[in-house]
Amino acid sequence: MLLIKGGRVIDPASGRDEIGHLVLEDGKVREFLTGEAPARFQGKVISAVGKWVVPGLIDMHVHLRDPGYEWKEDISTGTRAAAAGGFTSVACMANTNPVNDSPEVTRHIIEKAHREGYANVFPVAAVTRGLEGKEMADFSELADAGAVAFSDDGKPVENSLLLRRAMEYVRPFGYLILSHAEDSVLAGGGAAHEGWTARKLGIPGIPSVAEEVAIARDILIARQVGGKLHIQHISTRMGVDLLRMARRAGLDVTGETAPHYFTLTDAALEGYDTNAKMNPPLRGEDDRMAILDGIQDGTIDAIACDHAPHEAYVKKCEFAAAANGIIGLQTSLPLSLSLLAGGKVAPARLVELLSAGPARILCLRGKGTLAAGADADVTVIDPEVEWEFGPSDVLSKSMNSPFLGWKMRGRAAATICGGRIRHVTIAGVTADA
């Protein structure tokens, strides 16, 4: 039994935003109470006065590097970073070694997460065997083993016919394909957004159109076959516009963006900072503004950080040779909280983006809500605390973040997963083993 008392409970899925107390029991939400907190309570008590109590945050796009690249990250360290960042669930991409294109790998991830994890781990399996873009993976077997969606993330499914067949095939089963939308021919071996900064620094560019034509193609294929589709890491203005257009046309298409796309622009590449290198690349200010608009008007359904840990030496090199990607699980929430400034994004909308939205997209039953009977996944957020994200805060095995040294506002005060306190910074409360 766990009582979280006196917090502002924000649960958009059940339309709640009020001060009260949340009672968790046997891994589930038992009830929400208002008025006086229960005087005698048999169990742990967390005081959440002045804090928010929200359904456990869900990041639907992370790379845990396990199996195969455990020197970059593993399920234990990755979920520890997740819990510290306020996330109770993550969906991990399939570009492991071996690739998650077989039930054995899917089960390995689930079982290891069960043993060593600090958060729920939902594996995303490959669309194509070996991520090679040639043959479809065995979707049903993977789904039965626990895969929650399918994606070749890291690269696109280039063959339009294959993507069409896959989307068409899985439609009757309700499976979801997540698309890393990129036309790799148009991207042409670029290493940074094709804009002034790349021109000035002499870095080969990745034009916005490389993302845009791929998003357009994927949406039109979804339309053709009547399938559903989720667009990953949208980074461009036209990408947001296309998603908006698809939705207006009544298509079953959702989309996510990452905190770095609404926080940074390609100006961060000055000095050839390899920690600002990722794919899709940081775009221009106009794109950043469009992402913010998409977040505000509801076009974008989820914020997912694309946590991509890399060991130092693949980043400590010349820009062109550096690996793509940054870690993000511990900075996603504070960077997202910065959206509240100016009042354009309401707290409930933020919870949508970080919890209810991804739960809905991935059909995670019992997640993304604090309604009675839901899973006891809860994040207590201190929206005001000011802190600096320093190297000693990093719980991931890798340090590749452009946000090191940044002053942040707000973070997770407690992360409760399945009723267990997996991370806590509130005085007098200890984490569960």
Add this chain to the structure above:
Amino acid sequence: MEWHRRNVLGLSDFHPEEMEFVIDTARSMEEVLTRDIKKVPALRGKTVVNLFFEASTRTRTSFEIAGKRLSADVVNFSSGTSSVTKGETLLDTARNIEAMKPNILVVRHSASGAALFLSRHVSCSIINAGDGANEHPTQGLLDLYTILKVKGKIAGLKIAIVGDILHSRVVRSDLHSLGRMGAKLWLCGPAPLVPREMERTGAVVTSDIREAVRGADVIIMLRIQLERQKTAYFPSLREYSRRFGLNRDVFSLAKDDAVIMHPGPINRGVELSDELADCEHSLVLRQVESGVAVRMALLYLLAGGSHVAH
């Protein structure tokens, strides 16, 4: 003026006075080159390593001669004979060389930002001899010096640079050296090779060579680098030459005393017609001369020479 730089990584942060100071020093160096014995002891006991990860004969030779004229010990390291082919990282290679205690590393690498990257991790001085499509600062300075010799000034000159602007580190350095000294720069080439964003530098961007050359004082032709292009940016060399090659007819639009420059090596008959390459307007060989002097000046300044050796 005092010289405080430890490295020369690019011209993007060079003030005009600083460039003039280097040119003044280069002038004194050039005087050495007119002597019977073309060697001074200024860098005796200093070691210069030419760390070249990309094929280059002329730039490397120019640095080598510059170092030797100043009595430095010059060692050449090129990737063909090195451990780079065995998968060693750039940083490891540079650190290994650094452990042998050189004073100056002259670095050429195919990746933009490579020289800056190394400068953050090694303690000896670094001269960037060309990093990817970023900068080639000694070329920028020698172009400046060469034009000054002939025209006596830069401000107000119309300078057209024609060719592969996108991949050119020469352009990015020339934009700083010539642009900052007040030249009016025109950038010309096939549209996919002349990014519109370059207008932000204040240069005029065009795909019409006649417009670029009309009334120009200086025309810098760039080597059209087919080897850098994984995909085609224009139909063929034949088509390129027709649209963007400099020949007598196009050159006649320039000022009567216009000069032609080229960082070399020239593709004769492609970007520059055979006759123009050798005509009295061509400064190509004077650029090579200026190059040695400018490189001597930088080696000298980085090695701690504060006043000019006469």
